[in-house]
Amino acid sequence: MYKIVDTTLREGEQTPGVQFSLEQKKQIVSYLAQIGVHEVELGIASPLFSCLPELITYTHALYPDLPCSLWSRCREEDIRCAATLGIRRVSLSIPVSDRHIVTKLGKNREWAEQHMLAGISLCMSLGLEVAVGFEDSSRAGTGFLQHMARQAERAGAWRIRLADTVGILSPGKAGDMVSLVAGSLQRAEVGVHTHNDFGMATGNAIAAYEHGALWADGAMLGLGERTGCARLEELVAYLSLVCEQPGFEVGVLKSFARYVAEAANEPVQARHPVLGDAIFACETGLHLQGLFKDPQTYEPFSPELVGAERRLMIGAKSGRSAIRFQMDRLGVDVGNDDAMDRCVAAVRDAARAKGGALSDAELIALCRVH
Structure with a gap:
């Protein structure tokens, strides 16, 4: 030991x-x-x-x-x-x-x-x-x-x-x-x-x-x-x-x-190992795809063990599969492949303009329009 x-x-x-x-x-x-x-x-x-x-x-x-x-x-x-x-x-x-x-x-x-x-x-x-x-x-x-x-x-x-x-x-x-x-x-x-x-x-x-x-x-x-x-x-x-x-x-x-x-007087940074509030936040498309299916694909341990929470964010770096998965989870039918392409482009443009990830409400509004 x-x-x-x-x-x-x-x-x-x-x-x-x-x-x-x-x-x-x-x-x-x-x-x-x-x-x-x-x-x-x-x-x-x-x-x-x-x-x-x-x-x-x-x-x-x-x-x-x-x-x-x-x-x-x-x-x-x-x-x-x-x-x-x-x-x-x-x-x-x-x-x-x-x-x-x-x-x-x-x-x-x-x-x-x-x-x-x-x-x-x-x-x-x-x-x-x-x-x-x-x-x-x-x-x-x-x-x-x-x-x-x-x-x-x-x-x-x-x-x-x-x-x-x-x-x-x-x-x-x-x-x-x-x-x-x-x-x-x-x-x-x-x-x-x-x-x-x-x-x-x-x-x-x-x-x-x-x-x-x-x-x-x-x-x-x-x-x-x-x-x-x-x-x-x-x-x-x-x-x-x-x-x-x-x-x-x-x-x-x-x-x-x-x-x-x-x-x-030593603040804990958001990405401080084990302790940071943002260590289980993810926006990257490839990682999101795995995390949606099985969190263990890109997490070394469960967030709950250290008092943290998982935040899967949709933004400018998110991929098609992750965006579709999130829209399905939200109960939004994006439509055919062309509609999905427009939705992905709109999400990325909006996230870049915002300078950060989009909320569920923003995603729903965008994908319903496109």
Whole structure:
């Protein structure tokens, strides 16, 4: 079974200009519990991260079976903060690329390894479940990446999360990276955190699943740094509707998305995958012909599953068969082939003049005249 870590409250709140209130955070947790994600990253282990004590208390009280975690720098003060807050699971972050270790921090690989091991040891001494996240995995040396993963596992980490920090992976390369690390481990599970700089975050997450990852991170609407990360709604819908994995409530996605969109001032576009109001609208003749006969010819899943509706529109791109089918449905007898040709020409001309599809009333009026 593939699993999802939701990071709307951590990575998502790193979106410039986005700041959720405590009440909004509570509502987001409630939505996530309904949807069926496998872990909720509630925030960052730091006294500076607002509302954490109240949010953790709320989550534990209302959703005691919902695993939740905090992202933490590999620093003693942050790890101890997480333990004080009563959280059971932390995800330590440590850089693994030389660009981050050497250029950003002025350290070396030996320091990164020892710093990670010290962090894992402290977590375990405090009774915390510890996962380790490798920052900038996609630009790390492959040998060092494997070595760090093995060392983390031996020290007690139960999950290794590989971060494509600047979103440069393709699905093929994401799969290769996961296969490499997964093949180096004995028991630790592999997860990925993918960014969307080239529009491949969700695709890379799915490819990671297919190559040995059990976990992938997602945020509602793909919120996050720069172009954001993998979209929670796409991961949930794909696993549920294509992979047929049980346990998800895809019908909740749209209301959750609207809630987050309003809170984050991030409107959902009409053609946004899974959520958009226009994703089941069609005007093209060839597609209409198939959709009229069997919606599955051009729809990957039923609109009702995600709270959408099918809109089959007659306009300038509609063909003869689609127009005749629609007129038959409306109870209008167009007549012989010549009359049908005139009707088709009239419909297309009227739609071009209108700049959009025609209503049923407009179709009836046109075809009765012609």
